[in-house]
Amino acid sequence: MLIGCIALIAAATVAAMVLGRTLGRNIGFVLALPLLAAGGLLVVASAAGPRAEVWPWMSSIGVSFALRLDGLGLLFGLLVTVIGAGVLFYSARYLGRGAHTGFYVLMSVFALAMLVLVLADDVVLLFVAWEATTLCSFFLIARSGAHAREPAIRTLMVTALGGLSLLGAAAAMTVAAGTTRISEILEASFWTENSSVTTWIVVLLVGAAFTKSAQFPFHAWLPDSMVAITPVSAYLHAAAMVKAGIYLLLLFSPVLNDNALWSILLIYSGAVTALLGGIAALRRTDLKELLAYSTISQLGLLVLLIGVGTPEALTAAVVHTVAHALFKAALFMVVGILDHQAGTRNIRELARLNVRMPVTLTIAALAALSMAGVPLLLGFVSKESMFVALLSAPGPEWLAPVITSVAALTAVLTFAYAGRFVIGAAGGRAGRLVGEAPALFWAAPAVWAAAGLTLGLVPALLDPLVGAASSNALGAAITPELELWHGLTPALFISILVLSTGTALVLLRAKVDPVMSRVRFPFHALSVVDSIRASIIGFGASVARLSASSAPRHHLLIPVLSLLVIAGVGVIFLGELPPIVGDPTHPLDWVLVSLILVGTAATVLARTRVAAVVVVGVIGFAMTLWFFWLGAADVALTQLLVEILTICVLVLVLRRLPRRFRRDSVRRRISSLTVAIAAGVATTLGVIAFTGRRELSTAADYYLRNAENETGGANIVNTILVDFRALDTLGELTVLGVAGVAVAALLSARRTITPAVDDTAIDEDSPLANARHNSVFAQSLTRWAGPLTILLSLLLLLRGHQDPGGGFIAALVGGAGFALVYLAAPTDDAARIRWPYILLIGAGIVVATLSGLLGFVDGSFLRPLHADVLGMHLTTALLFDVGVYLAVIGVVLASLNLLGLDRRSRTTRTSGPATSTTPIRTKEGTLR
Structure with missing residues (x-):
């Protein structure tokens, strides 16, 4: 059944290729159906408890196409499919008329990669899906126009770095556990028995998750990627890409939530990211950019909660993941509607327009209030759960009040920029009239906003889903009882303080905005990324200059000098060699050596290129005869044929080159001759020293004994x-x-x-x-x-x-x-x-x-x-x-x-x- 879910989205990809030109932008309505069906299959499959399906993939190395559906996979799988279906439905009216096949294919592949990622029970499969999401986001951002080229490259650089980090973690876990199956890796004993391996894995996993989920200091790519069109941004922020990092942290939380390094990295980075994102969001006038920084801030809170690692904290993280997906998808879609109808998403420009969009603004208000943590909405439930968890965080006495204060300050900033969003989106009451969008345009964000309200009023509806997901994240059973009202608790008083302070900031925005505009960070993260990129390119150019010449001596200098260094090291450190096995030489060998020497001397003395081609061919044909003499028929045939085709290509190139070689200076000829003789002597002595001293290797013996039986072929x-x-x-x-x-x-x-x-x-x-x-x-x-x-x-x-x-x-x-x-x-x-x-x-x-x-x-x-x-x-x-x-x-x-x-x-x-x-x-x- 799990493979059926994946097959449905793969079918959507094929449908996008086949029907894209015929149905145009309306194919978004069609493609939403397979994603919804896949989500329904996940719910049906989860009814009987955790489910695993294993399909052969790379059996010889123990890698399988293993899928597993548990509570955590179900939660993120529903986000991927249901939010994805809404985004595709929305895209059918956001995009202009005409065919958008490339966009829909990439979005379908994006959903496919994310679903495989959250269902994967093999670290190799997880890594492949992880990198597929990186490539999909890159192409989706880059296709937005020429202005998106640099942001796409910067996004790829940062997220690909995280991919390498995940690859290292996957390799280390596979070696330590002796398996690639994630379910078995999580049960392995090395997590507690081998602290050094665990430490390296922690660093690598955190690096992968932080780059994907835009945590400090890898947060710059997320606002930069806002050059992508709105459907891409909505999906990337709400259910894909950035959620992949959160999923990875929750996946390995059961074995690492007691690890000190894990907790320190997640708590401190999450806290810094939450504050930086909130401050940056409050300074933005572009609604889409404001939402980008708000995502960074909210993800910081999620990482902070996962770092605390208690049952309450992990439950709060899961609830806030759902709340964030709903209000962020709705808000991004609202920005797209505003941009489409008004022609701008800038707060200052919207203020000069007469925005009359009651439905869209109602959706914006509901989603923004949920983000701000206002009562009756799911965002309030998640924020209350967060404060409860942080107040009881384990560790030093100062930790709980400090991180609770950070979360409360972040919540204040969240309320402030949520109000800034709603007021900015409402625009003015003068200027050009901006009318309401068609119903099919705002239908999807309306569903998400209504879902946030419904689940806020009746949060118990989420108990089964949240309980299963948080239990998987903890590694023990959790039975949450989500409620809108918890009574008069310290968390409630913190919420009241947050709401009142946030309201004051919104009312005093005329005085707050100038202060926030003067806030300057000591460095700009994008500048750091660009500097690193420029340094890499500069280093590559420096290396390239070493061989950027048409003179063969420059190309040959490095390998020849390396040969001499190897020869010197061998003479000094090489021990006694094994005895010679049999008679390693034959009179015909010396004949062929003499022929090669003659050809080499003739090549050096040749004054025309035609003569050089001829005598170089003599050397190649002599080597062919030698291979035949040694019994390597396949190698000899290859050498002969390569030699023939090389001469043919050289004949074609000769017409473009001067007939004669240019004579070098005496000094240059002497230096080249010296290096060549030294390399020749080193090679000759090495060949003489090692000839006849090697017995048949184990691999060669295996091929000789088993090749024909196992493959049916006699040509080894x-x-x-x-x-x-x-x-x-x-x-x-x-x-x-x-x-x-x-x-x-x-x-x-x-x-x-x-x-x-x-x-x-x-x-x-x-x-x-x-x-x-x-x-x-x-x-x-x-x-x-x-x-x-x-x-x-x-x-x-x-x-x-x-x-x-x-x-x-x-x-x-x-x-x-x-x-x-x-x-x-x-x-x-x-x-x-x-x-x-x-x-x-x-x-x-x-x-x-x-x-x-x-x-x-x-x-x-x-x-x-x-x-x-x-x-x-x-x-x-x-x-x-x-x-x-x-x-x-x-x-x-x-x-x-x-x-x-x-x-x-x-x-x-x-x-x-x-x-x-x-x-x-x-x-x-x-x-x-």
Whole structure:
């Protein structure tokens, strides 16, 4: 049933993609239904008590798609689904006419990620959902316009930092508990037996929650994100994103509420955040910005209560979470209505308008009074519960009165800015008339405001929900009895003091506002974020400058020096080496070494780039022979094919480079020679020292013994790539695809580049001067060799699981065939390889990923499935290899099609018997 809830919201996402353009903004009405249905399913599922569902995910490492519904999950799950449905319903009238597919898809994914987060019973699943909410908020903020780019980036920076903190906590808990299941982690013994691990986990969990829930000093991103449209802000503040941090704190409260560090961090940061947010909200004239700072303040109170950790405090935190969701969703929607009808949300500008919106202002008043903690509303019940809990907080004698005073002062500020909101929203009685919005526009906030009033009058309706959630947060049974009237208690007198003081601040706002406007904080949090960002970028630029050169020596300097340092450390600290096993050398080795030495010397002495390409190829082919000699057929094939394609690419690039190398100064040549000789000596001595001293590793022995039995493949190299370590290969394939797209984008966007000057004169009467005549032999060869090479590549693809071959090698062979066809053509236009290389790259990654998803049939991602068909053993690893083949072919075609001579700079016409005599002017002279 829990997976059904998730499936409903996933279906809403698909519906948004399919129906978005057809239904336009009205699809919000449709999408609200699956969310409401998911909320209903959660209520039905909770009737029988806690419920758990486990689905296979990554079985080999003990990670499952585990879901658990308890009281805490039900509470936050209802906030996610019911508030989310209201926001989508509201969006159908807030948004302008037309299609808003991207917005609705992102909002549906946002709701999906939040629901998975609050139902997750696996820390890996929790982390994935946590990061998904981060990305959704980033995209939702960024899509609001060009002005939202910087706020979106700052939001991503802060919240992604929290994601890394949660990842560290998840890893530490998994190692300490020996499981990824949250329910089992909470019952593990390390929380009390290993204080050092617990301390690190506390710091990491608090860091994650504070960044998500905008607690000091990570609070700056929340007001900054108000550039997002109102539905996004309403959902983000009321039920998503910021509530994720509160949920995380409540989730781990049972094992940490007695931890001193946990309590100190939460109480002090919560108190500071509550006061800072309240003061900042009272200084704002933008209603939406005022609400943003009020959220920071209210979240600070929640964190403070969780830090106190008593049954009363956790109950108050749960009640206030519900109250905050209701009044904050309603208030943000009211701001959107005002902005839509009046064209502004600024208090000063609204004061110059004749606002006649009785329904909207009534909703605003009810929601704001609940936020202010006025009797008869749910906000009053939660504030009363909060004061009761804080007055009895454990700890030093001074703690309870201090934190109660902080909460009371925050409540005064809350009443003051709530009054500021209502008075500001009411506007004036002169100027342009602002009429009431349509009923469908204010329907959703009206429901939330009415819910706050109803639950305030009859708070006992929340007893089952609050009791179950607070019991989970405490780790023991709690039976709350929520009441509107508790009698004449100290909490009531504090409330009376708060209400009277807050009323005075509202009545004296003409004198209070100038005082508040002069309040200045010693630093601006956004400036700190920007400074950190600028420092990171500056550091990256400094690192990049070390290699930002076209001179190879600058790129090679760091690895060569690192090699020398490693060699020096090895000589000093390396102990006695194991004895040599067998005879590690053979006469043919020295022949190949000599060939490589000759090629290296020829490369150094080469004066033209063509000569350097040729002799470098000799070195590559010598290495290929060596791999073959050592029995590494797959490695040798890969080396050979990479060498061929590299030479092809170099041939295409040579046309853009000067024919000869520039001569370096004697001093530079001596220094380069010294470093090169030192690196060569260190490498040679290291190879001689270690050759023959390593026995077969445990991993290699395992692959040799078990690869064929477990995978059905006799080619151990291929089985390692597509079976045992398929996830690594998929990651490398994705990186290759991204690199191919980047190369295609850069080369497609390049400006016209003229060929470099060639200092050799070509006789225009020579057959070599005409490309079409000169390529006749290559074209004749290519007619049969090109297709044959591609067919050979398909054969290598199909046989790769049993014999040398596989997706990568097959793609390189196919790429060599395409390169042969391309190089035989006289011009770019005549090279008829115009396949959609970007589509091939994307298709390859998709096919490889889908083949991995098939593994869930057997319980795990990328687990190969096997079947015998007509006497042939087939496996889904072949599909994975097909994905590799397509992606690599796409990258090769992208390079071949885009590295050729740009038609805008081509000077040779191939239609006539001789070349064109149109000159090309370059920086170095004139070339015909």
